[in-house]
Amino acid sequence: MHFVVCLKQVPDTSEVRIDPKTNTLMREGVPSIINPYDAHALEEALALRDKAGGKVTVLSMGPPQAVDSLRKAVSLGADEAILLSDRAFAGSDTLATSYILAQALEKIRQEQGIDLVLCGKQAIDGDTAQVGPGIARRLDIPQLTYVIKVDWIKEGEIQVHRKLEDGREVARAKLPALLTVEKELNEIRYATFPNMLRAAKYEPLVWGADKFHLSPAEMGLKGSPTSVSRIFAPPGRTGGEQIMAIDDPGSAAISLVGKLFQQNIIMVHPIARGGRD
């Protein structure tokens, strides 16, 4: 099977400081790391490959320095690494980025086939969670987002657990498919020494804009309609009330249900009301 992992090199936000005057990230001198969610996507691909056989290719778009993250991926066990790097890609928003990545994946699919694409659920420097789904839509393959467990993968099909706001969902999809993953999916391995050696010498393939089919209007600044007008942390939730239920759960439940009725959160159906009358 062929697993392709999309990974982004991001500033290590645990070491980023905020400029107190401008409230922007001070990126200067901050070390770069593989986006942590992507690292878990890579780990899952490696584990699936180790079980099912095949190969893992890592794909990244970024400046030439992003080879550092690709080498790191090779040290963890990736078989091949491709960097999409071109001045024409600069300034791409999530729409353009997913376009460029999808076009590169299309080339890989035509040349060697792809069974599964894995992405992190989002990047820690943007938090949009748009590129993974964007790629799936463009490749017209099923997407399984917020994956916390892969049950199995076999020829043509995969079953996973997805984390939803109110629980879990067990879902199946036909292959090829795209996963975006959560951190609790797995534990990242420690690189073996032979893989460290291989990575130190490894030269990732670098594809410029001329290496695969791209329409200039859809990439870079031109292909990026997004403009950021303001960045802010959403206000925390306010209000609310806690009903302590440790001592007497019964009366706590009665009190809760009473309040739900009072505030019309639960409404009594007119017919039911009529019936009671």
Place this chain on the structure above:
Amino acid sequence: MRAVEEFDVIVVGAGPAGLAAAMTAVRNGMKTIVIERGEFPGAKNVMGGVLYTQPTSRLIPEFYQEAPLERPVVEQRYAFLEGDNAFTAGYRAPAWADPPYNAHTVLRAKFDRWLAKKAEAEGVLIITETVVEDLLYKGDAVVGVRTGRAEGDVRGKVVILAEGVNALIAKKAGLHTQLGPEHVAVAVKEIISLPREKIEDRFCLEEGQGATLELLGGATAGMIGTAFIYTNQDSLSVGIGCLLSEMVKRQANPNDLLERLKAHPFVRKLIQGGETKEYMGHLIPEGGYKAIPKMYRQGVMVVGDAGMLVNGIHREGSNLAMVSGMAAGEVAAGAINSHDLSEQSMKLYQDRLKETFVLKDLYKYRNSAHLFEENPQFFTTYPEILSGAAREFFTVDSMPKADKQKKIWKMVTGKRAKGDLIRDMWKLWRTMG
């Protein structure tokens, strides 16, 4: 299963000693790997911050054209503190601001990283984030190292241990014995950021130039050691280091010593308004010549801090490290080319070092550690005498100068008897002269 790769030279540790060894080995045609435990070369490396030009040029001619250096040092100053007072002496040479320079201040995280990139460009393979746990033996012969990673055995003909002051592998190999508290100094330092112009104003420097200030006596609360302030581009390295045995004896805490130093009137104004950006601590091997471990065995050489190659009197270390690394790299290449990895063959390394300033200087000061340990007055009484004498000398109080000189001499002999003074000077001259 991949074929097991074999190296000619394995270097443990990517500091100046290890990188110098590896670069020299590669230049002599050896297939060389450096294994470093830090996230990148320099991540865990600490020194006060003075890099000497000439010895570094021996490794990379005109390195100063491109290396990330802070400031060329044009002034070296000493201050003997006593109470709130200070007796200072120094030397300034504006010509040191230009090539060929004498020394630069550096930040090791930047410099070592740059040096490692140079080494990689020359063909040295550097593996980071990997701990070497032991040597690998076949019978009695060393055949490589064992790392902490899976499938982590690395085969090599010669192993050069540049692992720093703790020398854990050298200890396991029986070359190094346990370090005693009298053999190491504990040093702590802060990087305090300040605008360039402030630094230049406070140290009376032309734009871009640098100065060093060594503080003795009261600066270390009379313990054997020194404090220092070095000027970086937009920060100061402010630190203090004292022998561990002294710290233990006095129950002193290095952080308290540093805070005490920073609050001293002589220091306070120099760092005023600065913001502490980094804090670091390290051990410095200051045992001197007599504490140098066995530096070689069959297939193994020990270089830099791991070999106790630090000249505490002149605060030199990285230059000794690089020169020892280069010597070891050459000897390794020679041994491999002549297919003789015996102990006798490695001994050539020590013989070479004996011909350089590295072992000559350490030999010259071989008794200094003992001298200062047995004679704490050099760090306590004498700074007081110096300060007291200067105070009398500069105080204008209508006392005739002849009387003043008598008063000074009386003060001096009051603090230290004449016979002791003569004995002290003789001891000092015999050890240092």
